[in-house]
Amino acid sequence: MSQPTVRRETPTDPVGSDPAPRHTRRSALPLPVRHLLLAALGLAAVAGLLLVTGDLTALRLAAVGYTMLAVAGLQLLVGASGQVSLGHGAFMMIGAYAMALLVLHQPMLPLAVNLAIIVVVSVVAGIAVGAATARLHGPYLAGATLILAVGLPGLAHRYHDVLGGSNGLNIRTAGAPPFLQGLVSTSEWRALVVWTTVVLGLALLATLSAGRLGRRMRAIRDDETAAAMAGVPVGGTKVVAFVIASTAGGLAGGLQAYVLGTVTPGSFTLVLSLTLLAALVMGGIGSLWGALWAAIAIVYLQIWATDLARALNLSRDVENNLPIVFFGVVLILVLRFWPLGVHGALHSLRARLRARES
Amino acid sequence: MTHFINLTLNGLASGAGYAALALSLVIIYQATRLVNFAQPALALLSVYTAYTVTQLTGSYWVGFAAALTVGLVVGALVERVIIRPIARTSQLNAIIVTLGLLLVIQGVVGMVWGNEQHGFRYAFDYVGRFAPSDVFALASVGGVALLLFLVYRFTPLGLRMRAAAFRPEAARLSGVKVGLMLTVGWGIASLIGALAGMLAGPPFLSPNVFDVVFVFGITAAVVGGLDNPFGAVVGGLLIGLGMSYVSGYVGPELATLSALVIVVLVLSVRPDGILSRPTARKV
Numbered sequence: 001m002s003q004p005t006v007r008r009e010t011p012t013d014p015v016g017s018d019p020a021p022r023h024t025r026r027s028a029l030p031l032p033v034r035h036l037l038l039a040a041l042g043l044a045a046v047a048g049l050l051l052v053t054g055d056l057t058a059l060r061l062a063a064v065g066y067t068m069l070a071v072a073g074l075q076l077l078v079g080a081s082g083q084v085s086l087g088h089g090a091f092m093m094i095g096a097y098a099m100a101l102l103v104l105h106q107p108m109l110p111l112a113v114n115l116a117i118i119v120v121v122s123v124v125a126g127i128a129v130g131a132a133t134a135r136l137h138g139p140y141l142a143g144a145t146l147i148l149a150v151g152l153p154g155l156a157h158r159y160h161d162v163l164g165g166s167n168g169l170n171i172r173t174a175g176a177p178p179f180l181q182g183l184v185s186t187s188e189w190r191a192l193v194v195w196t197t198v199v200l201g202l203a204l205l206a207t208l209s210a211g212r213l214g215r216r217m218r219a220i221r222d223d224e225t226a227a228a229m230a231g232v233p234v235g236g237t238k239v240v241a242f243v244i245a246s247t248a249g250g251l252a253g254g255l256q257a258y259v260l261g262t263v264t265p266g267s268f269t270l271v272l273s274l275t276l277l278a279a280l281v282m283g284g285i286g287s288l289w290g291a292l293w294a295a296i297a298i299v300y301l302q303i304w305a306t307d308l309a310r311a312l313n314l315s316r317d318v319e320n321n322l323p324i325v326f327f328g329v330v331l332i333l334v335l336r337f338w339p340l341g342v343h344g345a346l347h348s349l350r351a352r353l354r355a356r357e358s
Numbered sequence: 359m360t361h362f363i364n365l366t367l368n369g370l371a372s373g374a375g376y377a378a379l380a381l382s383l384v385i386i387y388q389a390t391r392l393v394n395f396a397q398p399a400l401a402l403l404s405v406y407t408a409y410t411v412t413q414l415t416g417s418y419w420v421g422f423a424a425a426l427t428v429g430l431v432v433g434a435l436v437e438r439v440i441i442r443p444i445a446r447t448s449q450l451n452a453i454i455v456t457l458g459l460l461l462v463i464q465g466v467v468g469m470v471w472g473n474e475q476h477g478f479r480y481a482f483d484y485v486g487r488f489a490p491s492d493v494f495a496l497a498s499v500g501g502v503a504l505l506l507f508l509v510y511r512f513t514p515l516g517l518r519m520r521a522a523a524f525r526p527e528a529a530r531l532s533g534v535k536v537g538l539m540l541t542v543g544w545g546i547a548s549l550i551g552a553l554a555g556m557l558a559g560p561p562f563l564s565p566n567v568f569d570v571v572f573v574f575g576i577t578a579a580v581v582g583g584l585d586n587p588f589g590a591v592v593g594g595l596l597i598g599l600g601m602s603y604v605s606g607y608v609g610p611e612l613a614t615l616s617a618l619v620i621v622v623l624v625l626s627v628r629p630d631g632i633l634s635r636p637t638a639r640k641v
Contacts, residue, residue, distance in 0.1 A: 277457070327458075
């Protein structure tokens with residue numbers, strides 16, 4: 001019983017994280033450059049969307065952005081290195097509280113510095129947790145991280161003076177810079193800031209995942225013993241994967257605090273952590289693209305369910321619980337009929353179309 | 359000193375609930391190699407059923423029986439209808455589906471019974487040190503563990519279940535209906551989960567009431583060793599004691615985080631739990 005919960009079927013991986021050398025012209029560029037180009041394209045697409053939509057959509061797009069970053073970190077951890085973490089929300093909470101405390105106590109620092117500090121804080125937290133849980137595997141790691149997700153919000157109640165108890169912390173951050181006033185609203189500016197950070201982070205994650213580190217992680221996921229015998233530093237690589245994931249989660253939490261302007265322990269519940277992992281598997285665990293579908297699912301399924309409940313004039317109990325039920329049902333159906341998630345389904349659809357063309 | 363004795367007795371009583379939940383997790387883990395995250399939700403459904411039945415009939419014990427029945431039936435149904443088709447494709451997906459079930463059932467319970475708290479009585483009088491309800495908790499969990507041991511060890515059904523869990527292929531060749539054994543395993547596990555819910559639910563029910571109980575239950579299972587039912591019981595009592603001491607001497611907010619410390623410490627020394635046998639690994 002080496003690693004019971006870890007998936008064993010290797011052929012699920014080539015759904016995208018590895019750039020296959022099919023298109024020779026494109027692969028003439030080095031990988032990081034290609035990822036940065038893709039990132040710039042993504043940012044341009046988001047900016048285009050912001051132009052044609054309103055403030056409300058801007059906030060939702062920002063939510064999709066930071067959720068995607070968090071899920072992408074989890075993809076690297078669970079999908080590539082095979083460690084199942086149920087405590088990702090805890091790292092989002094660390095990042096969010098770090099952001100709130102920085103804005104409250106060091107209001108003069110610019111946002112970029114705040115984000116850099118959050119990265120450092122998340123790395124430290126990731127190293128601490130990752131090193132402590134390095135020996136755990138499979139369900140044991142899942143259990144330990146689950147406890148972290150449930151236990152950490154308790155700190156906010158315990159250290160009421162600093163962390164604000166169950167009311168949390170409220171912060172005010174600067175809106176759009178003066179020379180852009182009138183051109184973009186505050187929400188649109190925030191969405192742009194979030195997405196700039198997110199696409200940079202994703203480009204970095206994609207580069208890491210396609211490089212030596214990603215290869216080592218996949219080797220460990222597929223067979224730990226064989227990887228160790230091939231000279232892969234198993235423990236170190238696992239901790240590094242954990243740290244990268246927690247950093248992505250922390251940064252996402254910091255961005256969330258920046259967009260929402262409020263941080264409460266009630267928003268980092270067990271359900272959040274479970275939802276992140278479930279959405280990742282639903283989106284497609286084999287590829288970073290899965291994180292995009294996951295983030296869209298997390299943000300928009302909830303909105304649709306709430307709209308639906310309002311439109312049908314359902315009672316309050318039903319309306320409050322409909323989003324979570326809706327999400328769960330979609331999750332179960334997707335996994336029942338598309339075991340590789342949305343991205344896997346799209347991928348096989350494309351392959352079938354291509355086969356028909358030729 | 360009185361404080362210490364009180365904390366110890368309280369810890370043992372609440373540990374009984376954790377032990378029962380851990381036991382239900384371990385039974386399913388042994389049979390299917392997956393951690394059933396929907397277990398607290400199944401328990402939730404059972405306990406809410408008990409709540410309604412008790413209100414309708416006026417008898418606590420009819421409600422108690424209803425809870426156990428619902429646990430047994432729903433557990434078996436979930437395995438047969440939802441888990442099995444998905445477990446065939448991927449183990450991780452099966453675990454994620456139990457997460458999805460957790461969300462769905464919690465939401466449905468909230469829809470039907472509302473998100474606010476309902477009062478729910480204990481089986482017996484609970485006032486005072488080591489009250490009858492505490493004795494009942496310990497005795498029922500002890501009884502269930504013993505019964506489970508006897509069934510597993512001395513009955514043909516238990517033998518078949520063990521065979522199906524450890525060597526499914528060989529068991530199938532010898533004529534054991536492996537699928538049926540899995541369904542039975544899930545049913546029994548959910549029945550024990552329902553018992554855990556009846557012990558740990560009172561005095562108030564709400565859709566999130568088992569979140570923390572589940573965390574301590576999974577802690578107990580992990581500390582005791584996911585492969586060992588006795589480990590689950592021992593782990594449950596240990597976690598109950600530990601949490602009781604931490605809540606009493608340090609503060610209840612830190613109880614959950616101290617569970618994490620316990621898990622990390624225990625698993626650093628014994629990576630597969632206290633009562634696990636070391637396993638040889640084939641390369």
